[in-house]
Amino acid sequence: xxxxxxxxxxxxxxxxxxxxxxxxxxxxxxxxxxxxxxxxxxxxxxxxxxxxxxxxxxxxxxxxxxxxxxxxxxxxxxxxxxxxxxxxxxxxxxxxxxxxxxxxxxxxxxxxxxxxxxxxxxxxxxxxxxxxxxxxxxxxxxxxxxxxxxxxxxxxxxxxxxxxxxxxxxxxxxxxxxxxxxxxxxxxxxxxxxxxxxxxxxxxxxxxxxxxxxxxxxxxxxxxxxxxxxxxxxxxxxxxxxxxxxxxxxxxxxxxxxxxxxxxxxxxxxxxxxxxxxxxxx
Amino acid sequence: xxxxxxxxxxxxxxxxxxxxxxxxxxxxxxxxxxxxxxxxxxxxxxxxxxxxxxxxxxxxxxxxxxxxxxxxxxxxxxxxxxxxxxxxxxxxxxxxxxxxxxxxxxxxxxxxxxxxxxxxxxxxxxxxxxxxxxxxxxxxxxxxxxxxxxxxxxxxxxxxxxxxxxxxxxxxxxxxxxxxxxxxxxxxxxxxxxxxxxxxxxxxxxxxxxxxxxxxxxxxxxxxxxxxxxxxxxxxxxxxxxxxxxxxxxxxxxxxxxxxxxxxxxxxxx
Numbered sequence: 001x002x003x004x005x006x007x008x009x010x011x012x013x014x015x016x017x018x019x020x021x022x023x024x025x026x027x028x029x030x031x032x033x034x035x036x037x038x039x040x041x042x043x044x045x046x047x048x049x050x051x052x053x054x055x056x057x058x059x060x061x062x063x064x065x066x067x068x069x070x071x072x073x074x075x076x077x078x079x080x081x082x083x084x085x086x087x088x089x090x091x092x093x094x095x096x097x098x099x100x101x102x103x104x105x106x107x108x109x110x111x112x113x114x115x116x117x118x119x120x121x122x123x124x125x126x127x128x129x130x131x132x133x134x135x136x137x138x139x140x141x142x143x144x145x146x147x148x149x150x151x152x153x154x155x156x157x158x159x160x161x162x163x164x165x166x167x168x169x170x171x172x173x174x175x176x177x178x179x180x181x182x183x184x185x186x187x188x189x190x191x192x193x194x195x196x197x198x199x200x201x202x203x204x205x206x207x208x209x210x211x212x213x214x215x216x217x218x219x220x221x222x223x224x225x226x227x228x229x230x231x232x233x234x235x236x237x238x239x240x241x242x243x244x245x246x247x248x249x250x251x252x253x254x255x256x257x258x259x260x261x262x263x264x265x266x267x268x269x270x271x272x273x274x275x276x277x278x279x280x281x282x
Numbered sequence: 283x284x285x286x287x288x289x290x291x292x293x294x295x296x297x298x299x300x301x302x303x304x305x306x307x308x309x310x311x312x313x314x315x316x317x318x319x320x321x322x323x324x325x326x327x328x329x330x331x332x333x334x335x336x337x338x339x340x341x342x343x344x345x346x347x348x349x350x351x352x353x354x355x356x357x358x359x360x361x362x363x364x365x366x367x368x369x370x371x372x373x374x375x376x377x378x379x380x381x382x383x384x385x386x387x388x389x390x391x392x393x394x395x396x397x398x399x400x401x402x403x404x405x406x407x408x409x410x411x412x413x414x415x416x417x418x419x420x421x422x423x424x425x426x427x428x429x430x431x432x433x434x435x436x437x438x439x440x441x442x443x444x445x446x447x448x449x450x451x452x453x454x455x456x457x458x459x460x461x462x463x464x465x466x467x468x469x470x471x472x473x474x475x476x477x478x479x480x481x482x483x484x485x486x487x488x489x490x491x492x493x494x495x496x497x498x499x500x501x502x503x504x505x506x507x508x509x510x511x512x513x514x515x516x517x518x519x520x521x522x523x524x525x526x527x528x529x530x531x532x533x534x535x536x537x538x539x540x541x542x543x544x545x546x547x548x549x550x551x552x
Contacts, residue, residue, distance in 0.1 A: 039395070111485070120311060
């Protein structure tokens with residue numbers, strides 16, 4: 001085939017595929033400015049849906065809950081996961097392999113099964129707590145745990161493995177001699193850890209933290225089974241889609257898309273600046 | 283370096299308590315009745331739902347194949363671009379993935395409905411209206427749309443490792459485009475294909491949102507059945523657990539087919 005035609009064909013294919021990926025998002029963005037509730041006829045420009053979105057307390061509460069849950073669970077997962085990565089790195093090959101397989105379970109398992117299994121665990125705990133409390137004649141164990149505790153446990157559980165898989169490779173790349181040199185130069189192991197090892201791991205820890213935040217905010221399925229009556233943002237979105245027509249969703253999607261776009265552009269920009277800096281150094 | 287194995291302790295306790303124990307509880311519920319006595323009834327009852335299981339498997343398989351066919355050229359084209367362009371394109375593939383999948387699926391609801399945009403546009407040229415939403419086709423479309431990036435990215439990664447001189451050598455030796463694809467590109471991107479298949483098939487076969495939003499009531503999938511047992515009207519933890527168990531086996535079977543090829547690099551991860 002002629003090279004020129006081949007190029008054109010390639011380009012046409014990529015354009016088609018990317019329009020498939022972006023058309024639905026574009027349509028939502030356009031209709032977020034639509035005056036009428038129609039999802040197919042554009043009748044006139046308005047910002048009303050954005051206004052009503054920002055006065056919709058259900059959405060705002062859900063957003064706040066999602067953010068708080070994300071930050072708490074990301075902090076806990078990052079700390080626990082980093083500790084674990086360091087502990088695992090000093091184990092022998094066999095135990096490492098076993099733990100690696102254990103960490104793969106929540107990543108590989110369908111989310112619905114992780115959600116359902118956690119729900120069953122919490123239900124089982126509740127009936128155990130009820131039984132124990134009646135045996136002892138006083139309410140020692142908390143019984144109604146669905147809500148904050150269950151959501152946090154669930155989110156930490158599915159975030160933890162990602163921290164391990166982010167920090168462990170960095171730990172392996174690290175030069176052991178740095179740590180030993182710090183000890184030789186009179187650092188206590190604690191100082192050596194905080195002044196040498198931790199700064200070295202920081203980029204990996206930070207990216208693990210960000211991954212946890214995004215997964216936590218984005219998660220619907222596992223939260224759906226473990227949230228009780230609380231509503232995280234995805235769950236609020238789900239209840240809105242059940243009502244069929246609510247143009248506020250379009251406005252919300254547009255805002256979220258722009259936020260994601262901004263985050264990606266900023267991180268990209270920072271990466272490339274870092275890259276240029278590194279190039280100049282060498 | 284740091285001889286502190288005990289640091290992994292809290293993590294291990296956590297994983298056993300909240301990942302392993304819950305799965306064992308699923309197994310326990312699956313093999314008992316409401317009173318807690320051992321029974322296999324739950325597993326045999328599933329036979330009644332074999333059409334739902336078959337539908338899930340078939341729709342997920344169709345979606346996976348479509349994703350593979352659509353993504354393969356994309357992975358190849360992207361891997362042959364200049365490095366700076368590759369980076370931008372990769373971002374473009376990932377961007378929709380970052381949108382919440384409920385919103386993405388909702389977007390298709392408004393495109394596909396009876397007086398939705400697609401039918402309006404087709405109406406302008408005198409076609410339709412077509413029944414698109416609440417069909418199994420719409421469910422497959424939703425799966426393809428949601429999971430296509432998960433197929434593109436591993437394929438692209440695998441293909442960036444193919445040295446262009448190998449393709450040129452094949453051309454020099456007289457291979458046509460078809461031969462290059464079947465004899466060079468496909469064999470050399472097998473790890474990417476395997477990863478992509480798992481990453482599309484597993485969420486597709488276990489979804490309950492896509493089928494509910496785009497499939498109407500007539501396209502129940504395994505995920506919907508399980509959800510109904512736990513939070514819906516059917517409300518039967520034991521049956522739901524048995525279904526989850528079967529779903530897990532299906533996923534494990536699928537994985538055992540694909541990880542044979544994708545195993546490289548997995549071992550060194552931790």
